[in-house]
Amino acid sequence: MEINRGEIVxxxxxxxxxxxxxxxxxxxLVDIYKGDIYWDNVNVTRLRDxxxxxxxxxxxxxxxxxxxxxxxxxxxxxILAEGLRLHKITKxxxxxxxxxxKILKVVKLTPPENFINKRPYELSGGQxxxxxxxxxxxxxxxxxxxxxxxxxxxxxxxxxxLEFILEDRQRRNTSYLFITHDISIASYVSDRIAVMYLGxxxxxxxxxxxxSEPLHPYTQALLQAVPIPDPEVGxxxxxxxxxxxxxxxxxxxxxxxxxxxFAKDICKEREPELRKIKGDHYVACHxx
Amino acid sequence: MLERGDSLGIIGETGSGxxxxxxxxxxxxxxxxxxxxxxxxDGIDILNMDKDEFRRNIRWKKISIIPQYSMNxxxxxxxxxxxxxxxxxxxxxxxxxxxxxxxxxxxxESLNLPPEVFQKYPEELSGGQxxxxxxxxxxxxxxxxxxxxxxxxxxxxxxxxxxxxLIKSRIIDTGHSLIYISHDIAVVAGISKKIATMxxxxxxxxxxxxxxxKNPLHPYTKGLLASxxxxRYGKIKRISYIPGDPPDMAxxxxxxxxxxxxxxxxxxxxxxKPELRVIEGRLVACHxxxxxxxxxx
Numbered sequence: 001m002e003i004n005r006g007e008i009v010x011x012x013x014x015x016x017x018x019x020x021x022x023x024x025x026x027x028x029l030v031d032i033y034k035g036d037i038y039w040d041n042v043n044v045t046r047l048r049d050x051x052x053x054x055x056x057x058x059x060x061x062x063x064x065x066x067x068x069x070x071x072x073x074x075x076x077x078x079i080l081a082e083g084l085r086l087h088k089i090t091k092x093x094x095x096x097x098x099x100x101x102k103i104l105k106v107v108k109l110t111p112p113e114n115f116i117n118k119r120p121y122e123l124s125g126g127q128x129x130x131x132x133x134x135x136x137x138x139x140x141x142x143x144x145x146x147x148x149x150x151x152x153x154x155x156x157x158x159x160x161x162l163e164f165i166l167e168d169r170q171r172r173n174t175s176y177l178f179i180t181h182d183i184s185i186a187s188y189v190s191d192r193i194a195v196m197y198l199g200x201x202x203x204x205x206x207x208x209x210x211x212s213e214p215l216h217p218y219t220q221a222l223l224q225a226v227p228i229p230d231p232e233v234g235x236x237x238x239x240x241x242x243x244x245x246x247x248x249x250x251x252x253x254x255x256x257x258x259x260x261x262f263a264k265d266i267c268k269e270r271e272p273e274l275r276k277i278k279g280d281h282y283v284a285c286h287x288x
Numbered sequence: 289m290l291e292r293g294d295s296l297g298i299i300g301e302t303g304s305g306x307x308x309x310x311x312x313x314x315x316x317x318x319x320x321x322x323x324x325x326x327x328x329x330d331g332i333d334i335l336n337m338d339k340d341e342f343r344r345n346i347r348w349k350k351i352s353i354i355p356q357y358s359m360n361x362x363x364x365x366x367x368x369x370x371x372x373x374x375x376x377x378x379x380x381x382x383x384x385x386x387x388x389x390x391x392x393x394x395x396x397e398s399l400n401l402p403p404e405v406f407q408k409y410p411e412e413l414s415g416g417q418x419x420x421x422x423x424x425x426x427x428x429x430x431x432x433x434x435x436x437x438x439x440x441x442x443x444x445x446x447x448x449x450x451x452x453x454l455i456k457s458r459i460i461d462t463g464h465s466l467i468y469i470s471h472d473i474a475v476v477a478g479i480s481k482k483i484a485t486m487x488x489x490x491x492x493x494x495x496x497x498x499x500x501x502k503n504p505l506h507p508y509t510k511g512l513l514a515s516x517x518x519x520r521y522g523k524i525k526r527i528s529y530i531p532g533d534p535p536d537m538a539x540x541x542x543x544x545x546x547x548x549x550x551x552x553x554x555x556x557x558x559x560x561k562p563e564l565r566v567i568e569g570r571l572v573a574c575h576x577x578x579x580x581x582x583x584x585x
Contacts, residue, residue: 014444014445014446015444108531124533124534125302125533126533127533154301154302154471154533154534155301155471155472155473155512155515155516156301156511156512156515156529156530156534157515157529157530157533158515158527158529159515159527159528159529160529160531162527163529181444181445182445182517183445183519184474184517184518184519185517185527187517187519187522187523188517188522188523188527207522207523208522211519211522221446222445222446223519224449225445225446225448225449225450226445226449226474226519227448227449227452227472227474227475227477227478228474228477228478228518228519228520229473229474229477229501229513229516229518230477230501230518231477231478231480231483231497231498231501232498233477233478234456234478234479235449235452235453235456235478235479236449236453237449237450237453238446238449238450240446243414243416243417244414244444
């Protein structure tokens with residue numbers, strides 16, 4: 001999988017699909033057993049310590065839990081200053097303060113004076129998430145992994161975080177991996193989407209194509225299951241069997257075999273490879 | 289007011305009071321709660337009814353609830369079937385065990401639960417199965433009204449769709465009345481004939497779903513609907529948001545609770561709380577709702 005400069009790739013999957021692990025692996029927050037990760041053509045798979053740290057400021061994370069992501073004993077100012085100081089980005093205290101005030105204005109926590117001395121528990125969930133976003137943007141990274149950045153927020157406040165991400169991409173050509181279980185949000189914000197099932201990418205392509213012509217039976221079931229905010233559409237039942245299995249003991253062959261309404265014998269024997277079908281649209285399925 | 293066979297969806301965010309409303313109807317609010325107003329079922333005041341009478345005759349029998357986090361509401365050390373049979377035996381003491389077991393198994397079948405589930409412990413079931421077992425418990429005594437409070441929290445999208453589909457076919461289509469509470473507008477849209485939006489403990493708008501979605505009259509409802517993604521429109525429909533945050537319910541406020549975030553709020557909104565009134569066949573709590581009607585015509 002590649003993520004290009006200035007591109008937002010949406011990674012869609014359920015709990016246990018491996019999407020968070022993939023996001024963390026890309027950022028070298030988990031150890032990698034097999035495979036390689038390249039940042040700007042540098043193989044970072046086994047980089048350590050100092051060398052890794054120098055690169056780290058270019059690759060940031062926005063986590064899903066605004067309550068767990070911020071140190072409750074630090075003030076908002078200290079939380080934001082930490083990254084600046086670690087990577088020695090600003091030279092003076094005035095510069096540091098200026099950068100922090102600027103980013104607080106970007107995420108609309110204004111006036112900044114009202115927030116810098118507060119501690120996380122004094123802010124609402126939405127405000128805390130804006131601090132998490134500010135912290136990631138402050139270091140002006142080239143690439144951000146946003147792991148379910150809006151799932152824990154009230155519906156009426158989510159659009160604001162999406163706007164920050166889209167604006168940041170527009171302004172600084174930042175690349176994003178936007179991880180979510182919500183295919184509606186993913187298709188809204190992403191240039192390309194990838195659907196994951198039990199640790200594998202099963203389909204990938206432009207959202208318009210994947211949604212209008214879903215190739216993989218899992219993607220099809222997912223799209224049938226997504227609720228549409230229109231009372232005239234009503235409720236639809238997805239064409240899928242059984243329950244999701246544990247990722248621990250996967251049999252050989254396609255991981256989706258037990259639930260697939262179109263399963264054939266070959267699906268039980270051989271794992272399908274992710275192959276290009278047309279243009280940017282890839283699928284891992286023996287039906288094609 | 290909810291009529292027999294109606295399905296009412298209540299949409300609300302943090303602090304909206306939607307779950308508190310459900311607890312109030314079921315009379316399971318904590319002891320230090322003060323309740324005012326009235327709740328009647330079929331003309332009978334159930335809010336002020338004697339607690340024991342409510343427990344014996346109303347709860348489970350006339351009104352049942354699928355509570356939030358209900359997946360965890362089973363007793364972990366008893367088998368699922370046994371717990372359900374006990375609900376029947378406690379409320380219908382003249383029933384024999386055999387028929388109670390039959391009823392449970394029949395209900396399982398209608399919910400696509402394999403009969404083996406009867407002998408299993410709650411944690412041996414998958415999330416989706418546990419949630420369907422909870423729905424079975426709510427249907428056991430064939431109540432008239434079922435309250436579902438975020439019944440699909442913690443389920444993946446596919447299981448959510450399966451559960452909602454079953455709620456429609458086994459609760460709504462069979463003539464039960466349903467109050468479906470959720471923060472997920474898309475889910476509520478699919479399953480409710482009427483919807484209500486709640487904010488800071490108050491109903492902001494209540495009316496026929498199709499009409500409210502097509503033409504929301506309350507600024508909060510408008511803002512909410514504009515902030516929901518719609519897969520059919522991809523990037524064409526801009527996902528907007530309501531600035532600010534849901535209210536801190538520990539504070540008392542004067543005037544309309546939505547005023548601080550409302551884009552059409554005027555002085556009167558901060559001074560006096562708008563009453564729910566009938567406009568265009570629905571209830572709206574906004575000083576300017578009728579102006580919205582004129583604007584949208």
